[in-house]
Amino acid sequence: MHQDAEYWNPEFELLDREAIETLQLQRLKETLERCDRSPFYKEWFQKAGFDPASIASLADIARLPLMDKATLRNTDPTSFLTVGMEDIVRMHSSSGTSGQATVIFHTAGDINTWSNMVARCIYMAGVRRSDVFQNMMGYGLFTGGLGLHYAAERIGAMVIPAGSGNSKRQIQLMMEFNTTVIHIIPSYALYLLEVFKEMGVDPRRDTHLRIAVLGAEPHTEGLRSRVQEAYGLEAFNCYGLSEMSGPGVAFECPEKKGLHVWEDYYLLEVVDPVTMQTVEEGEEGELVFTSLCREGMPLLRYRTRDLASTYAGDCACGRSHRRISRIKGRSDDMFIVKGVNIFPMQVEKILLAALGIGSNYRIILDTIESKDEMRVLVEVSGEMWHGEVNELNRLKAGIAEELRREILISPVIELVEPGSLSQTEGKAVRVTDKRNQARRD
Amino acid sequence: MAQQINVFAQNQPGRLERLTQVLMEIGINIRAITISGSEDYGVLKLLVDDPPKAFEALQVEGFSAFMKDVVAVVMDDQPGGLFRVCRALGERGVNVEDAYGFVVKDRQTAILVIEVEKIPEAEEIVTGAGFRIMSDEELYSL
Structure with a gap:
């Protein structure tokens, strides 16, 4: 791959609106067809009086009921599968959720698709094969660590799988291996500044850091500015949720005017959390996603509870994938502390x-x-x-x-x-x- | 049986003032008070002249309060008094959970208030060692 190219997947990233929607409809039909093989969806369709073959436009998806975390929690996760269990290569579970954890199963194809999607995100932010990528997120059931790890490797960067915590060691690693990119929880990025100070290290002067991927925690523009200023780098906001595979569902381009949702992978709806009706473009609402490429465990019309708005119009970066604002809050009472959902x-x-x-x-x-x-x-x-x-x-x-x-x-x-x-x-x-x-x- | 009142209080300015104000307003007289503290909260132990009345008032005011049975031992206000009580209880394996004392009459009479798990046993031991247990009426009317 020529890494002087501006786009990781130009054939998908640069599709115009019409082409995106045509592709979405085709993939939605395939997804629904696939879902008809899963015990859960078979019943779900029946109950809703929905014929998966009857989908003629993207708007037809609204004939299906919405699904939320409770649906996932109260259902045997294997009943969602559209493939045999032997085709599953990995599972992830959401971080610290209420009651039973929610489980997502992935096929090898799902991991491949997801890794490519996240690679697209960080390539967009400027990560290249010559970079040293220090992944300061938890590895394990949490999707943040492995999601970015695979993506950075796919680009060909050298990954330091540092995991979370152990602050002094993090800084030592940065110094010893000339880390250029960090993937970090925003509140931890601020905390780490104190440790830098204690150690007498100035991240601007004494490290080679140039890019930060901030994820797993909603944060403000003010916080981003502080991280950029103190570390002397460009920080990019990453959005995702384990139910939609993990990080990278939406990501900022260098324009930093919203996060592009990868619409070749997901169908995005923004709904009023009370009436469940689609809101006008630019209005705040709850993000609802339908996976369009997931093989093992597709999710249809999944309510994220995350509130955001969309930006109208094309982005100066050349991509027509719709942009969402920073997450402004939650439509339920969940909160996030140190990257953990509570x-x-x-x-x-x-x-x-x-x-x-x-x-x-x-x-x-x-x-x-x-x-x-x-x-x-x-x-x-x-x-x-x-x-x-x-x-x-x-x-x-x-x-x-x-x-x-x-x-x-x-x-x-x-x-x-x-x-x-x-x-x-x-x-x-x-x-x-x-x-x-x-x-x- | 004699009773004291245990009250939970946050370690904050004004809390002790509020508590004592409640007692003052209903005319409660405090015989003795101790505070066992933790970093951000504590437990106040109050020996008062009318425990049920004080307890009720504190509850109405929203305090988390308890009526706690205690043993009030009458002692001579002289060197060695406390030692003899403690030795008697210790020899029979009775653990004193909390205790405090106060003088009723200078150089003559002192009261030792003890909290123990097995009250009847403690009373028997203390009486057997030659001490008198003060009745609740007597204690409250001091």
């Missing part, structure tokens, strides 16, 4: 088990020394203790340990007096996120 219900479940009774609680998310901090405030009621301070200390330690097991990060537990979290009206506010205020500098 639902208040998970915290509630642990508290109930630890205390034996329901308790008023509040989750406070904050940025402390450039790092995400999660605090859980729990009201101490008369039913949960017998008047001794040791009991409370044990209770606190027990809750912390159980939460760490459930959500994989360690929140700070604070016991507060009864009534201090109550509010006079409206729905209980379970989560107060102060992180964005802190980052808007």
Whole structure:
């Protein structure tokens, strides 16, 4: 591959709108045909009175019901398969979800398609075979690590599979192997600056960093600017979700005016999260995706709960794939801390088990020394203790340990007096996120 | 049986003030008070002249409060008093969970309040060692 080319897959990246939609319709028909072989979809189609052969236009997809995480959680994942289990080469599971984890199965073809898609993303950002790509994301069930790893290798860059954490080692690796590209969680990028300082290393002067892929966590333009400024590099926003294979579903081009959704791989709908009707172009709504190339486990009309808007018109980069804004929020109450998806219900479940009774609680998310901090405030009621301070200390330690097991990060537990979290009206506010205020500098 | 009140309180300015205000407003007299603290919260133990009334008022005000059975031992306010009580309990394997003392009459009488798991056994041991257990009426009317 000539790596002075501007595009990784020009034949797909440069399709005009009409050609994209023609391709989408063809792939949608193939996907539906394939779905008709899966026990889950067979029943799903039947229930909806939907004949997969009746699809004549992309808009016809709206005749199918939407599907969400609950559908995935409550269904045996193998029943989605359109191939035999022997054709599956890998599974991934979403990070720290509420209740049962959701599982996605991949064929060799799926891994290949996904790797190519992510390679397209980072090639677009300027990653080339001469680069040294330090992948600072968790490897494992989480899709962030392996997704980018395969992509960077496909381009021919040298990958340093550093994984997450171990900050000093990360910096040592950067120095020793002349890392030029990092894939990193944005809040961790900020935190790492403190470690650079401690070590007396200036990332601008003492490293060869030139590109950062920021992923796994919604972040602000202000945060990106800070990372670019402090590290002296170009940072690109990466969007994805494990249900749609993982990172790289949408990615910023050098214009940085929105993230291109790869529409040859996905059919994007933006709907009003209440009425479920498609919103006007440019209006904020929930992103709904249908996979168009997945063999093993296609997903149709999957609700992401992520809120964003689309940008109208062609992009100066030459691509006609539609662009979405940064993720502006969630249509449910899920929040993300250090790259882990967390639902208040998970915290509630642990508290109930630890205390034996329901308790008023509040989750406070904050940025402390450039790092995400999660605090859980729990009201101490008369039913949960017998008047001794040791009991409370044990209770606190027990809750912390159980939460760490459930959500994989360690929140700070604070016991507060009864009534201090109550509010006079409206729905209980379970989560107060102060992180964005802190980052808007 | 004598009772004290244990109250959960956050380690914050104004909390102790609020708690004592509640008790003052209903005319509760505090005999003794101790605070066992942790970093961000603590437990206050109050020996008062009317525990049920104080308990109820604190509950109404939203405090997480407990009525806790305790043993009030009458001692001479002289060197060695506490030692003899502790030795008697220790010899019989009774663990003192928490304790505090206060003087009722200078150089004459002191009260040792102890929290133990097995109250009847502790009372028997202490009485057997020659000490008197103060009744709750007597304690509250001090």
